[in-house]
Amino acid sequence: MPGLTSARGILSFLSEDEAELKVFALQTLNDDIDTVWIEVAGALGQIEALYEDESFPERKLAALVLSKVYYHLQAYDESMFFALASGDLFKLDSPGEFEETIISKCVDHYIAAKNENHSILPQKEKDTDTSLPTLATAFSGSNADGNNASALISPTTPFSQSTLPSKSLLSRASTDNTIIEPSFEPPKKQHRSSSIALTHNELDTRRAIDSVIERLYETCLKEGRYKQVVGIAVEAKRLDVVNKVIQRADDDHVKAKGKGTDDESLGPAEELMDYCLSICMDVVQERAFRDEILQLVLDILTSGRAKEPDYFSIAKCIVYLDKDEQARAVIKRLVEEGTPSSTAIAYQFAFDLYDNGTQEFLGKVLAPLPRGELSKSEPGTTGGNADSEDATETDALLDKTDKSSTEHSSVTLTELDEKRGGIYKNIRSILDGSKTIRLNLEFLYRNNHTDLSILNKVRDSLEGRNSIFHTAVTFCNAFMNQGTTNDKFFRDNLEWLGKAVNWSKFTATAALGVIHRGNLSNSRKLLEPYLPRGTGGISGGSPFSQGGALYAYGLIHANHGAGALSYLKTQFTAAEEEVIQHGGALGLGIAGMATGDEEIFENLKTVLFADSALNGEAVGLAMGLIMLGTGNVKALEDMVTYAHETTHEKSVRGLALGMALIMYGRQEGADVMIEGLLNDPDPTLRYGGIMTVAMAYCGTGSNKAIRKLLHIAVSDVNDDVRRIAVMSLGFILFRKPGSVPRMVELLSESYNPHVRYGSAMALGISCAGTGLDEAIDLLEPMMKDPTDFVRQGALIALAMIMMQQNEVMNPKVAAIRKTLKKVLGDRHEDAMTKFGAALALGIIDAGGRNCTIGLQTQTGNLNMAGIVGMAVFTQYWYWFPFTHFLSLAFTPTSIIALDHDLDIIDTKFHCSTKPSLFDYPPEQETKAEEGPALIATAILSTTAQAKRRAQKKEKAQRRESMDIDSTPTVSKPAAEDKMELDKPAEEKKEESAEKDKETPPPDSKKKAEKEKPGYEVDNMSRVLPGQLKYITATKGRYWPVKLVRPGPLPTGGPILLHDSRPDETKALIEEKLPKVSVDKAPIPGGAGGAGGVTASSRRINVEEALLRQLGISPANLGVGAGEGAAAAAGVLTAVDEDGEGAEEASVPKDFDYETDSEPYEE
Helix, strand or coil: CCCCCCCHHHHHHHHCCCHHHHHHHHHHHHHCHHHHHHHHHHHHHHHHHHHHCCCCCCHHHHHHHHHHHHHHCCCHHHHHHHHHHCHHHCCCCCCCHHHHHHHHHHHHHHHHHHHHHCCCCCCCCCCCCCCCCCHHHHCCCCCCCCCCHHHHCCCCCCCCCCCCCCCCHHHCCCCCCCCCCCCCCCCCCCCCCHHHHCCHHHHHHHHHHHHHHHHHHHHHHHCCCHHHHHHHHHHCCCHHHHHHHHHHHHHHHHHHHHCCCCCCCCCHHHHHHHHHHHHHHHCCCCHHHHHHHHHHHHHHHCCCCCCCCCHHHHHHHHHHHCCHHHHHHHHHHHHHHCCHHHHHHHHHHHHHHHHHCCHHHHHHHHCCCCCCCCCCCCCCCCCCCCCCCCCCCCCHHHHCCCHHHHCCCCCCHHHCCHHHHHHHHHHHHHHCCHHHHHHHHHHHHHCCCCCHHHHHHHHHHCCCCCHHHHHHHHHHHHHHCCCCCCCHHHHHCHHHHCCCCCHHHHHHHHHHHHHCCCCHHHHHHHHCCCCCECCCCECCCCHHHHHHHHHHHHHHCCCCCCCCHHHHHHHHHHCCCHHHHHHHHHHHHHHCCCCCCHHHHHHHHHHHCCCCHHHHHHHHHHHHHHCCCCCCHHHHHHHHHHHHHCCCHHHHHHHHHHHHHHCCCCHHHHHHHHHHHHCCCCHHHHHHHHHHHHHHCCCCCCHHHHHHHHHHHHHCCCHHHHHHHHHHHHHHCCCCHHHHHHHHCCHHHCCCHHHHHHHHHHHHHHCCCCCCHHHHHHHHHHCCCCCHHHHHHHHHHHHHHCCCCCCCCCCCHHHHHHHHHHHHHCCCCCHHHHHHHHHHHHHHCHHHHCEEECCECCCCCECHHHHHHHHHHHHHHCCHHHHHHHHHHEEECEEEEECCCCCEECCEEEECCCHHHHCCCCCCCCCCCCCCCCCCCEECHHHHHHHHHHHHHHHHHHCCCCCCCCCCCCCCHHHCCCCEECCCHHHHHHHHHHHHHHCCCCCHHHHHHHCCCCEEEECCEECCHHHHHHEEECCCCEEECCCCCCCECCCCEEEEEEECCCCCCCCECCCCCCCCCCCCCCCCCCCCCCCCCCHHHHHHHHHHHHHHHCCCCHHHHCCCCCHHHHHHHHHHCCCCCCCCCCCCCCCCCCCCCCCCCCCCCC
C-alpha cells in the first residue's frame, strides 16, 4: 500500500464520535508519521485529548503518535514522556533513529535521577596516623548532624573568615563578585528526597524509565553485551547492578564452558573487571565514588570465586585504597605456599606495589613483615613493631591465611625456615626500592648510548664564562647521563668546570646527583669531598658546592630516603650558611617525599620562620614535598598564615607550590583550598591556587578543572597566573594527549606571549614521548616566535615529545635535532632561547637515550615522583636549580626478566616489527676539526722552468762531447706556463668510491634480510612503551607471570618468569655495573690548593694525554663511575669570593660582545 501524501482526510477521523474510526486514524498516522508529521503537528491537541481520555481504548497508541510528532519537533523530553506512556508499543529492539534517541534520553534521565539520589556511604575510618588529618576528616567535625558551623572552619581562614558551606566550593554558584568564575560546573538541584519533591506524574515517569532501563539491561545481558550494562550502571552509580552483572557474566561463562567452548579465551567476568578498572581510572572523576568502585572490584577479586585471583589487579586496588594490611596478607599467603610459581607471583606483586605506592604506604607494608635476617635491621622502616590489630578485612582470601599472621612484629628467622626467610628478605628489598633501583641502574649502565659529540657541541657553542650558558651545559650533561653513573664529562672538562661560580657551582655539584641517581650504596663516598664537614658547615670549601652536594644527595636518594634522611636532617639543622640550608632543604624534600615526617616538617618550619628570602623558597617547597598528598590541615594553616605575613616573594612562591603539593591527588578534597587561593589578591598565591588545581586533579581529565583553568587563562590580570593556567592543562590531560592540541590551538596563537609559552609547555607535558604529529604541527611555528622565552618553551616541549623517537617512527625528528643545534650555534640568537635548546638536547637523549618522561606507571596509576618532578621543573622560570627536578620524571623503558630467585635470566623475547622501527637514533656524524681546508701544493711555472734549466745544464755538462740536444722530460711544452698540482687525496677517495659503486658491497643483501619483520629482543634491552604491544614471550622454559594466556606483554620493567624446569641449570646475565670504587677526592683548601686543578687531577690529565698519544682511549680502560666527580672536586669546592682565610678563585673575564659597528677590544 502506497504511503500517505496528505493527512487531512485521516485527521478528520479524529473528530468522529466512533472510537473505531479514531483508532484507525491513529494507526494510519503512526505508519506514515515520518512523512506527514508536519500536518499532524497541528492536531496535537486532539491527540492529547484522546490520550488523556481514560475511556479511550487505545491511549497507548495515541501516546506513541504524540511521541513521534514531538520527536520530529525536537522536543525530546515530551517525546520521551509519551514514549514511556505508550508502554509495550514502544519497541526497544527496533533499529530506528527514533527508538535510539528515546532510549538515549531515558538513559540520561535515569543517570541524572540516580545521581541525584546517590549518597556516598561514609567510608570506614582508615588506620592512619591521627597526627596527619586529611581535609575530609578535619571538616567533618564532631557533630553528626553537621549543623554546627564551627565544624566547617576552613584551613584557609586567612583568605576568608567566614565559615564554609558543606557543598564543594568548586561546584556551587558564586555568591561574591570576583574577577573569576568560581564555579566549575553548572549549579545542580539541591539533593532532596524524591518522594516529597516529585509529583505523581514525575514518579510515574521515573518508574517507567526504570522499567525501560531494566528491559534494556535484560536485552543486553541476553546478547552478552555486558560492558554496556556496566557502563550505564557506573554512570548511574548503581554498584549493585555492576556486582550482579559480573556475577551473571561469570555464571553464563561457566554454563558455556560446560558446553565445550575454548578454555583459552578470557572470561567475560575477567574482561569486566579490567573494564571496571580502566573506566575507574580514566572516566570516573569523583574520588569518593572511585574508591567505592575499587572496593567493589577488590571484594570480588578476593572473594575466592576464581581459583587463581588476579593478584596484579588486586595490587592496583590495594595501592589506591591504601590497604596495607591486605597487601601484607596477600604476600604472606603467596610465601606460605612455598612453590617457585607462588614465589614469582609474590615478587611481581611486590614490584607492582613499589611501582605505584608512596614511601609512607610501603613503610606500613614493610614494618610488620618478617625479616630475612636475625641481626641486620632493614632500612626504610619506621619501626618494626607497627601494630596491625585493627585489620578489618574479612575477605575469603584473607580467611585462608593463618590468623596468627597478624601477630608477626617479632617474627625472626628462628621461626622461619631458611627458604622462606630468603623470600621475605627479597620481598623487603623490593618493597624498600633497593632492588628496582639497582636493576634500573644496571639497565642504564649497560645500554648507555649518550652521544658525547652532541654534548661537546653544546659546550663549544656556549661561552662558559656566562653563568646562564654554563648552567645550560650542566643541565644538558646531567639529563643526557641521568642514572648512568657516567660523569666523565666533568673529568674531561676541568678547565670549563672551573668557570663555574656561585650558583653555577651549586647547580654543577647537584648535577652529580642526577647522573648518579639510584647509586645508593656509594652516594656518601661519591659526594664526600663536597659535603659539609664539621659543625655548621663551611670548613675549607665553597658553601655553594656544599649546598649543591646536599641537593645531589637528595637526588640520588629521590623518593627513597631510607638511609639518607637522618644524615640530611643532621646537616640541615647544623647548617648556618643560607646556601647550605637551601641545598639541604631541597635534598630533604626529595629524599623524604610523601613520608609525612612531622619532625622534618618542624625543622623546616623553624628555618622558614627565620624569614630568609634566600632559603625561604626551597624550605616552602620542601615542606610540601614532605607532606606530599597528605592534605595535612595543620601544615596548610601554618603555611597560609606565614605566606600572608612574610614580605619575601620567593618565600610566598615556595609556600604556594608547597601547598599545592600537599593537596596532590586530593581532587574534591582540595576544592576549599583552591577557592581560597584563587580569590586572594596576591598573584603569587593565585598562582599557587592554579598549581593546586593541577596537582589535585592531575591525570583525572576533570571537566570542571579544565573549565576553571581555561577561564582563568583568558581572564586573570597577571601574566604568571595565565601562563601557569594554560600549562596546567597538560597535568590534567596527560592520560588523553590527543585532546590537548585541539584545546590549546587557539591559545597558541594568543597575543600574550606568556599564554603562548604556557600552551607550548602544556603540549610538552601531556604528549611527552608520544611523537604526536598534531602537537608538533602547533609547536613548529612557535620555534620562530618573536619572543625569546616562547621559542625556549617550544624547543623544550618538542624535545619532550620527541624523546626516543627515530626517523622511522617520526621523520621530523632529524629536522628538529638539526634546528636545536642551529639555535646553539647562532651567535645572534637570544640567551634564553639558547638555554632552551641546550636543555632540549639533554631531554631528547635523556638517560643515555633509554628514558622517557613517564607521568603514569606502566600499570596505569599516577607516577607521583614523575608528576611532582615535572611540576617543580616548570618553576625553573624563577630559579634555575629547580631544573634538576625533571630527572624525577625520567622513567627507564626497559624489559628486565627475572626468575623466582630474582636472577637476571638469559632469555629472549620476540618483537614482530622491523628492527629499525624502534631502534636507537643514529649517533651524530662528527666532522673532524679540520680547520681551514688543505690546499693542494702549487708549483709555479717559473719554478718549473728553473728546474728544467738546471736539468739541461747537468745533462749538458755530462755530454759535452755530443752535439745531440737533450729533450726535456718534465712536461710538455704546451703545459709549461700552467701550475702543476699535487694530486689531492680527495680525488683518490673519489676514484675509489667510483670503483666501489661499480661493485656493490656484499652486505647489502644481509641488510635487506635484517629488515624483515620479526626479530629477537634480548633481556635487559630497551623496549619502548609503544613497542610493548609487539613483544611476545617465546615458547620454552620461561613464561611471564602476568601472562595468563598467549599475547603481548602487559608491562615492561621488572618481569617475573615462571620456570617450567626449576631443577635444571639456568643461564644468567652477568651484571656489568661495577662495584664502584670511588677515589677519594682531594680535600678543598688542602695541599692541592683551593683554586684551579689539584695535583691528583693534573696527574690524571697527564695519564690520559699519554694514553691518547699511544692511541688508547681512556674510556676503553673501564674508567670507574665517580672518578669524574673525584677529579672535579678540586675545582667545584674552591671558594669563589669573600672566603676568609682561603685563596680566591681567579675571576673570569667579562663576557665581551662583538657587533658589526664596534671592533673587538681586548
